[in-house]
Amino acid sequence: MNALSIVQTRAGDVCIVTLSGRIDSTNANDVKDELTRLISSGEKSILVDLGAVRYLTSAAFRALLVATHEADHQAANFALCSLGGQVRELFEMGGLLEVFAIHNSREEALKQLGGSVLRAP
């Protein structure tokens, strides 16, 4: 599956955004718009699950950085989780692992963010 899909779920106060497929310049704006909309709407804890993302490009990194920047402005928690092999490698290559709050798993992230564990649909 290559097309981008964006699915939202909730675990307590945490809004979980599950991304899957490929994120590049053709759809990175969709991700950015959705995340900034959630932050602007008052969400205080947002967790982006990247476990089903096949790969991403610089456009996707920019979308995530813009969302992080926006979350800082709105005093919201913004975190990423479940970075798979190639996706994690790209974060490492770009030296971006330290720029984001990254958790190994959704469960670990929810413990940190204060939400209860909820499986992805």
Added chain:
Amino acid sequence: MTRPPDLIYAVNEDPPWPILVVSALQHIGLMAITLIFPIVLAREANLAGTQFLDLVSLSMLGLGVANICFSARSRFIGSGYLCGAAYTAIFLGPSLFALQQGGLALVFGMTVVAGLVQVAFAPLLRRLRALLPSEIAGLVIAVVGLTLAGLGVRYGLGIDAQQQKINPDYVIVAGISLATMTVLNIWSKGYGKMFCVLIGMLVGYAVSAVLGIFDLARIVPEGGLSVVRFPRFEHVGWSFDPVLVAPFAVASLAATLRAMGDVSNAQRINDADWVRPNFGSLAGAVSANGVAVMFCGLVGSSGLNTYSSSIGLSGATGVTSRSIGYAIGFGFCLLAFIPPTAVALAAMPLPVMGAALFFTAAFVFTSGLQMITARMLDARKTLVIGFSFAMAVVADLYHDALMEVPIVLQPIFGNSLVLGTVCAVVLNLILRIGVRQRVSIKLAPGGINREAVEQFLSAQGARWAARRDVIHRAIFGVVQVLEVVGEPRGGVEVEASFDEFNLDVQMRYVGLPVTIPERKPTPREIVASEDGERLLAGYLLRQSADRITAREAGGSVEMTLHYDH
């Protein structure tokens, strides 16, 4: 380098003193088995009494120096890994031949020459890597494993060349010793697992003593043994013969390949993410091997090599600390001056040797197979590996018939490892003709289909049997470039070419080259504008490709992404 979780002490970790000492003793016991090769030489040369003891003691000194050289981690010498040294059958054939032609002096002189040849090979390894890929190193390891297993069975059952009969007492000793090693290795933890071979060998010694197979009184010289004695060099001299350069050089090549395979195996055991050998470490090991062989020739012993069993043992026990290599080296140097240990080790009962060889052969053989199958094998590689493995087996099956070849070729056809290795290197050289392959795809302007590029490179990667991780990086690189250049007038041509060691992807289009920045853009720069995003794209490309070049002429751009394979 990622530390494998199942290691107890990894290469850069220092175990506590007691574990260091007992681990070193275990390796010493295993390596001492190979003293049989210089002992065979001494017996063939009719050495007796103190001269025989001197040769054994000096051979132990040679093992000591070799172990220190192999484990050292310096720019010019040493593998940097726990890489045991041992005397080898590879040099036995040429050495016995030299003994017939000119006595021990010729053996020692030509052994020095063999060491020089290996030292000369060492700096060329990187250039020769296309001829010596890791699956050939794996083949060498697998053949060594098979040879060790065969030797283990022969010693364990008490079969000798003249009398093809099984000795029941030997079977009892070897069976109990092997069962002890196996049970401890599989069902015990901690010390039992770590020292399974040493404990199994000690049990074997005890059972041998009970059955009368191990009788020290029979081998102690008539005048008795002093506790400390400096070995003398009365049997040592050197002479040279140009006719013998060829067989000793072939033995050096085989020893070089085995060292490459063994050290690659040691690297793999110590790195969960191992994909290809580190050539700096391999070259260091080969020059260490050459220096150690020269030393052995100078002090009056035969040629040695890295020891697959020792590396198999370190993998089996999970103790791969480099400091154990130094401890083994100093241990052997010390024991060389203590004649009772030389006698005790030289008198190791054959069934105990057999059990230890058979046990470690299992780990050596499977390591070789893993190195071969880590790569997807296309028809070309299948034939190289299959033919060469078969030839190695044939060399043992039809040994007498193959020894009818001219005398210069006898060192090649008379040894399964040498024949298999030479066969693999020559076949690999011949079948490489036409190995580089080139394919291209034209992406028409107006909605460039990135999925098509992904499918194209994935399909080609499978056809080429390329490494999956390298193909993934190439796909990312192409998609990232396409993203930055947008929709160039005239579309984009993507051309990929591949051989065993290189994947090059060229992209041709009309427009501007992608900016490849020297430094990483800051998050603030990336967020601020799309220029920042383009800088990140260039930075990611620089990081993901092993080399990236851009050529611009008359408005056309040719970008080349190079990936080492």
